[in-house]
Amino acid sequence: MLSGSSSQHRPLDLVRQRVVLFDGALGTMLMARGLSSGEAPEKWNVARPEVVKEIHRAYFTAGSDVVQTNTFGGNRFKLRDKQLEGDLVRINQTAVKLAKEVCPPGKFVAGDVGPSGKLMAPLGPYGVRDIEAVFAEQGQILVDAGVDLISIETMFSLEETMAALRGIRGVTNLPIFVSMTFDLKPKGFFTLMGETPKACIKTLEENGADVLGSNCQLGSREMVDLIKEMRNWTTIPLIAQPNAGSPVMKGGVTVYEQPPEEFAEDILRIVEAGADVIGGCCGTTPRFVQEARQRLLDRR
Numbered sequence: 001m002l003s004g005s006s007s008q009h010r011p012l013d014l015v016r017q018r019v020v021l022f023d024g025a026l027g028t029m030l031m032a033r034g035l036s037s038g039e040a041p042e043k044w045n046v047a048r049p050e051v052v053k054e055i056h057r058a059y060f061t062a063g064s065d066v067v068q069t070n071t072f073g074g075n076r077f078k079l080r081d082k083q084l085e086g087d088l089v090r091i092n093q094t095a096v097k098l099a100k101e102v103c104p105p106g107k108f109v110a111g112d113v114g115p116s117g118k119l120m121a122p123l124g125p126y127g128v129r130d131i132e133a134v135f136a137e138q139g140q141i142l143v144d145a146g147v148d149l150i151s152i153e154t155m156f157s158l159e160e161t162m163a164a165l166r167g168i169r170g171v172t173n174l175p176i177f178v179s180m181t182f183d184l185k186p187k188g189f190f191t192l193m194g195e196t197p198k199a200c201i202k203t204l205e206e207n208g209a210d211v212l213g214s215n216c217q218l219g220s221r222e223m224v225d226l227i228k229e230m231r232n233w234t235t236i237p238l239i240a241q242p243n244a245g246s247p248v249m250k251g252g253v254t255v256y257e258q259p260p261e262e263f264a265e266d267i268l269r270i271v272e273a274g275a276d277v278i279g280g281c282c283g284t285t286p287r288f289v290q291e292a293r294q295r296l297l298d299r300r
């Protein structure tokens with residue numbers, strides 16, 4: 001059921017008041033605690049709930065205003081591929097419960113939504129309505145479980161992002177943050193599907209996204225320029241969640257070696273470039289959030 005109580009806009013009220021801090025990585029944190037690369041991180045909501053909860057708690061303690069639920073791959077398509085389709089509701093519900101249990105008053109829980117994992121027709125077997133329905137289904141479970149906002153993130157196709165936005169907007173009036181992933185090419189920033197920041201921003205804003213921006217793929221340095229560019233195309237709040245620099249391969253494992261202090265310096269530049277909401281993606285930890293928070297406080 002859609003309703004319009006003012007409490008639904010609290011996260012956006014905070015965004016209007018000051019820079020809002022999201023959390024950092026969850027996936028790489030879970031891997032550091034033993035999650036294997038083929039395993040679905042979402043499974044740990046029910047198999048290792050204390051670990052997931054501890055990571056959320058660490059982010060809130062570090063100063064995050066918002067933590068994102070461990071539901072990035074929690075849609076029906078992705079869970080089906082991991083033989084977890086039967087646990088769809090339980091996995092998403094439990095994820096919200098774990099984050100809410102450690103969420104202090106005045107802080108928020110974002111229902112995290114990642115790509116469907118399927119290519120849309122004609123590249124894949126599913127039509128836009130199928131994809132939209134899968135996003136609506138996950139969005140509804142997250143909303144019913146009590147999230148404060150929805151965070152659609154790491155999206156690499158504008159068409160699929162639109163399906164997610166439409167599907168989830170169809171089930172809730174909660175704020176929807178939409179974050180896409182861009183690569184830096186010789187001719188500028190592009191999604192994997194070749195879309196420009198301008199095209200993404202204009203289309204998503206027109207279709208009711210409350211906050212727009214980018215996460216993953218880029219390190220903090222490159223993110224400064226992307227946010228600067230995005231600021232040219234919109235006045236609505238922007239979110240930026242860069243990786244902890246560029247990954248390097250060490251002994252067959254991907255590692256991120258950027259020091260949190262350097263990341264935090266860049267975060268200040270990203271804010272100056274026009275970001276209103278900041279956080280970290282792959283390789284970032286509560287220390288990155290803590291450093292960023294300290295720099296933002298010192299700046300005042």
Ligand SMILES: [Zn+2]
Nearest residue numbers: 216217281282
């Ligand atoms: Zn990432």
